[in-house]
Amino acid sequence: MDTTLPEPTLYIVKAILILDNDGNRLLSKYYDDQFPTVKEQKEFEKNLFNKTHRANAEIIMFEGLTCVYKSNVDLFFYVIGSSNENELILVSVLHCLYDAISMMLNKNVEKRVLLDNMSGTLLAVDEICDNG
Incomplete structure (x- = not known):
């Protein structure tokens, strides 16, 4: 078994997702080939939503990935990175995304x-x- 760490990279975000309060995809952007097909992506999104939609946490380890998320009214925002990724960086990306969208929508962040x-x-x- 190889115990070496992966090579350092600047590419830390594996996906950015926005789901509605039923777990349906509104926006998804995948940045690697861990989920190459739309079917695999939607299955991952469904399982992730089922795991997080009732939780009060902001960070979860799910299927070997670090997932940070935020819910607001009827939307769920997710930023996903690898299991060894710095959670603070992922949370910063999540807050940046949410704040940018909130400003664009005049603080009326709903579906x-x-x-x-x-x-x-x-x-x-x-x-x-x-x-x-």
């Missing part, structure tokens, strides 16, 4: 308003995280 402003939301995700 209907987010869907009406999806182009701005996609731009914010692209600007926050470039290829992970």
